[in-house]
Amino acid sequence: MASSSGTSNRMLYAGGSLLAVLLMVGGLGWQLGWFGGETSGLRVETEKAQRRTITQTVTAFGRAKPEVKVTITPDVPGEIVALPVQEGDVVQKGDLLARLKPDDYQAAVERAQAQVSEAKATLAQRRADSIQARRTFERKKKLYEKGVIPESKFYDAKTSYTQAKARLEAAHFRVESAKADLRDAREQLQKTRLYAPMNGTVSKLTVEVGERVVGTQQRSGTKMMNIARLDRMELKVDVNENDVINVAGGDTARVEFDAYPDRSFQGKVTEIANAARIQNQGSQNEVTNFPVTIRILGNPNAGPAATRAGGGLARPERPAESGAGPVIRPGMSGSVDIYTETVNDAVAVPIQAVTVRDFNEVGPGADTTKQKQSAEEDLRKVVFVAEADSARMVEVTTGIADDTYMEIKSGLEGGETVITGPYSAVSRELEQGDKIQTRSGGSQAGGPLATTQ
Template sequence: MRRTLYIAGGVLIVLIILGTAGRFMGWFGAEGEGVAVQAEAAEARTITQVVTAFGRAQPEVEVTISPDVSGEIVELNVREGADVQEGDVLLRLRPDTYEAQLERTRAELNRAQATLSEREADSLQTRLEFERQQRLFEREVIPESEYQAAESAYKQAVARLQAARFQVQSAMASLRDAREQLQKTTIYAPMSGTVSKLDVELGERVVGTSQMAGTEMMRIARLEQMEMEVDINENDVVNVSLGDTARVEVDAYPDRSFRGTVTEIANSARVSGEGTQEQVTNFPVKIRLLDAHNENAGTVMTGPEGGIASAEDGTPTEPAPVIRPGMSGAVDISTHTVSDAVSVPIQAVTVRNLNEESDADRRSEEAMRRVVFIADGDTARVRQVDTGIADDAFIEVRAGLEPGERVVTGPYSAVSRELEGGTAITIEERPGPGVRTASR
């Protein structure tokens, strides 16, 4: 009985070994046993590399209005959204204090000028006396001490005259300063535009100095030309150049897109979460909108009898979109384009170590090479490739692949881990929606 069990066990082991070897060598069981994959032919197409970023709209030109003097707002002539022309009076501050200061400096100037007149008369008198004493001393009529006293008095008079002149200059400077301070109580529009932001009310007190920025009272912007300011990651900003074209989508207009161009790339980064694991380094980039927007302050033009204005052919004219400061949106910047580039789906490219080395060496990043798997009948052949730019779906293959060659594109688990050179595969064909067949 025991001998029979031994014989049966030995036969079972031999059958298992033969079955494993047969499956490996392809003697039986091969039909339908390959790794199920999808394949697609490499094609020549135009690839455009795109950098996507998010940001907000802002006027290309916007100035902040702050006072140079402090005071209470006694006149406010604008409201938010109002159009102004260069030189218009925006607001006035209470001038009482500055008017009084102007009168004081004017009085000080008058006093200094009167003192100067006295010093000029004294100087003239002492000069004449000094000249008379000098002639008498030369004829030896008076002693030297009297001559020296006259000379000293004359020099003192000249010094007092010079001091009086300086005092007049100082008083004149104070008067100019007081006059300028009074003039600064009236705030004028520095340029034509729209009041994009108003932060003060009538009767509010504002603070201003000539050495530093005072209270921000309002902003004036030229809304006819808007731009998007976006933050681009440090890894992507190196691909962006001045003049690159862009497609801008504003969240408020989901069915429209605007053409744009890169006008400014910051040299300094914005770092958020500094010192933490969430630290992000971005660079501000500005994109000018090229398509029409904010025409006629965003109002719809009407025809002579009401309704929306029409073009010459009678077609209603769609009003230009109104893009307001602060509106959010997305920007796709086209950084590089290659025409007739041999390309494959992005998921078809993976990495493998092609060297015959130890497992530790095979897993090292330095030994990894970019490869695709060629669908050669029912076998996957690994091939190293040199890749270039990529768009959302396809990647350029600069070398290692010819148009028309079929490459394995999925599933992800097969391309990234399972496939090796020589792996048996079964290609899943998808001729149309709802139809699925399998072929070798």
């Protein structure tokens, strides 16, 4: 009898424990939406449609380069005997950059001077001959007119005078030619000295004293150095063909360089190429870009090089330089955000809230009166608005977008609660009238789940 009573008590305790576990699991399952989905609905994330300023940007990448750069090449060949500048030196217009060995060119000048002297001596001789021939001709002319000499001697004197005048004229031309050769020889000698054509910085130096260089008279010539205006820098970036239509000359831009992640520079679009630059042409990876030039406003290299706050290493063996070197050096890589258009007081929603639906397809909860018999797609942009415990599909017209928000031109007035996620729900699953609940949990009707008002 006692054994039967103990067994009954154990069964009663086990049943009570099982019932308690079932109640706990049921409550937890209800909260987590494991069941009761008919009233809880699809879990979604929401955000208010608000009025804000939206600026559309086009992002591109490129490398810094001077806006003005001159490559120094010699006009004459020769050996470098003096190189008074180093890479990084600041030079003024007219400063001596290099000097070539002048011996051969000095000798050419001396030869040309000798030729000028010789031509002048010949000219003097021809002038004397011409004077003598003219006197002989005049004397024989008088004798011929008096009938003293025959006609043949008169014409011989006339011919000699004509030849003397021609030789005198030729001597004049030889003097001018010799003088031209002398000017050319002196110019060649002067070209052995290379001077700075403008104010700037020696941004690149590729030669040393003792090297022989080739002049531009012999093909392209040796590129000895570059003189650049580092106070006027620019970037040439590649903009995709889909974005370049939004870019216009004069658009402002923000420029950031990899070397200085904590600094930004203001820029302006100065040039947009008309011809495309095509990469991987003819392949599946073909990319069409247009080069766009961005000028950095102001002088980016006026101050000391920027340093990250709190960064860097302390090097006691090397004193810190207070203002050495340019901030932006040619070849530095950077990114550009071009501000193409700005809309103030625009109704804006997160970009992920806008999706596309085919209005020729009828999904669960859709308005069947809008179904069309056409087999073609009728794709329209929509957002889903959370109202009470259901989703309402609203067709919208969109405008520009920034990195986060998109302008809504029509369809929303602002203040509506739009569904922003999850992506699978917004892009595919949600339909007109679907039951919803927020990601944080809770009934839209005011139950234990959070309300999206």
